Amino acid sequence: MNEKQGLSTQCVHAGEIADAHGSPHTPIYNTTTFKFASTADLLDVVDGRKAGSLYTRYGLNPTVFALEQKLAALEGAEAAWAFCSGMAAEAALFMTHGREGIACIGDAYGGTLELIGSQLPLFGVRTHLLLGSELDLLEAHLRDGCGLVFLETPTNPRMEIFDIAALADLAHRHGARLAVDNTFASPVNQRPLELGADFVVHSATKYLGGHSDITAGAIMGSKELLAPVWNWRKNLGQMIAPETASLLARSLRTLVVRVERQNATAQAVAEAMAKHPHVERVFHPGLPGFHGHTLAKRQMKGFGGMLSIEVKGGGAAATRAADRLRLFALAPSLGGAESLVTQPTTTTHHGLTPEERARRGISEGMLRLSVGLEDAADLIADLEQALKDA
Numbered sequence: 001m002n003e004k005q006g007l008s009t010q011c012v013h014a015g016e017i018a019d020a021h022g023s024p025h026t027p028i029y030n031t032t033t034f035k036f037a038s039t040a041d042l043l044d045v046v047d048g049r050k051a052g053s054l055y056t057r058y059g060l061n062p063t064v065f066a067l068e069q070k071l072a073a074l075e076g077a078e079a080a081w082a083f084c085s086g087m088a089a090e091a092a093l094f095m096t097h098g099r100e101g102i103a104c105i106g107d108a109y110g111g112t113l114e115l116i117g118s119q120l121p122l123f124g125v126r127t128h129l130l131l132g133s134e135l136d137l138l139e140a141h142l143r144d145g146c147g148l149v150f151l152e153t154p155t156n157p158r159m160e161i162f163d164i165a166a167l168a169d170l171a172h173r174h175g176a177r178l179a180v181d182n183t184f185a186s187p188v189n190q191r192p193l194e195l196g197a198d199f200v201v202h203s204a205t206k207y208l209g210g211h212s213d214i215t216a217g218a219i220m221g222s223k224e225l226l227a228p229v230w231n232w233r234k235n236l237g238q239m240i241a242p243e244t245a246s247l248l249a250r251s252l253r254t255l256v257v258r259v260e261r262q263n264a265t266a267q268a269v270a271e272a273m274a275k276h277p278h279v280e281r282v283f284h285p286g287l288p289g290f291h292g293h294t295l296a297k298r299q300m301k302g303f304g305g306m307l308s309i310e311v312k313g314g315g316a317a318a319t320r321a322a323d324r325l326r327l328f329a330l331a332p333s334l335g336g337a338e339s340l341v342t343q344p345t346t347t348t349h350h351g352l353t354p355e356e357r358a359r360r361g362i363s364e365g366m367l368r369l370s371v372g373l374e375d376a377a378d379l380i381a382d383l384e385q386a387l388k389d390a
């Protein structure tokens with residue numbers, strides 16, 4: 001693929017394999033294994049002398065190869081590995097590059113916080129969960145040998161923005177690596193590797209998949225750093241199924257048009273909510289008054305389809321509004337064609353104690369909105385009727 005081609009062109013064409021029948025995109029190789037003409041041919045692939053298909057759980061399947069080339073192109077990476085979920089991708093990254101310690105900054109996804117904060121320490125991994133306001137503690141952990149810094153930006157649900165270039169620089173000065181979960185932004189809005197990050201991870205279940213119909217994940221980075229991740233994926237059995245790989249490649253062909261539309265609609269919804277009398281506060285990087293706006297403008301090409309609002313009247317008022325929404329479905333995910341709403345205290349951050357939620361600034365009255373592909377006016381009207389006498 002030509003590196004100079006634009007993102008939309010790469011979304012359509014990168015990685016696609018022409019078949020003997022003229023299919024315009026890679027077919028689904030719905031097979032678990034591949035046959036060889038001779039033992040010598042088989043050993044060439046097994047021993048890595050020749051690239052080729054072998055066994056689908058290893059990722060050695062043409063549908064998976066094609067997807068991975070597309071995923072790598074979208075993040076401007078040398079390589080990408082596809083996974084059966086976003087958490088599988090993160091777990092393989094941590095097993096490979098997190099053994100010297102992991103510092104997770106800010107409000108990561110709840111599953112990520114649990115894996116890093118509670119589960120990896122069971123294997124002796126030293127981990128640190130730092131709030132965005134505790135960034136000054138990071139350097140001491142790096143000096144102490146911590147090998148991997150992990151963050152999301154924008155974060156969930158407060159849309160906190162972190163300076164990827166500055167954090168990559170800090171990590172590298174101490175011989176550590178920086179991994180960015182780019183799920184919320186998508187490569188349309190943010191390219192962490194160009195800003196100096198070493199790894200990008202995705203829950204492809206969200207914007208990359210884009211239709212709330214597949215569970216998948218990905219890691220992108222240099223060939224050298226991704227090479228050892230391969231064996232963890234293989235032996236932890238985290239491979240994406242060929243049917244899912246094909247569906248994900250299908251979705252990626254429309255990624256740019258979907259995300260650009262979601263950016264514009266989320267901006268309109270955020271501006272309407274910022275003026276709403278029953279809304280205390282709006283968290284969206286596209287609002288000029290938002291604390292991360294200047295940095296987001298510098299490091300993002302678009303502000304994304306996610307926002308959170310704080311409903312006046314607290315938890316009960318927010319629950320009432322969420323229950324009254326008709327177009328926004330009450331469901332804990334994001335990035336699909338359908339708009340979704342969640343109340344972080346009942347879903348993504350339900351497992352945290354009230355004290356920990358308060359420490360993280362996640363209030364009872366907060367609602368997180370994932371803006372889909374409906375008309376902005378209809379979404380705003382839905383929110384207005386739900387908030388009417390909140």
Ligand code: PLP
Nearest residue numbers: 085086087109181183203205216
């Ligand atoms: N990263 C982020 C930002 C997420 O929101 C999620 C899931 O909600 C994950 C990772 C985990 O992804 P998956 O559900 O595909 O395992």
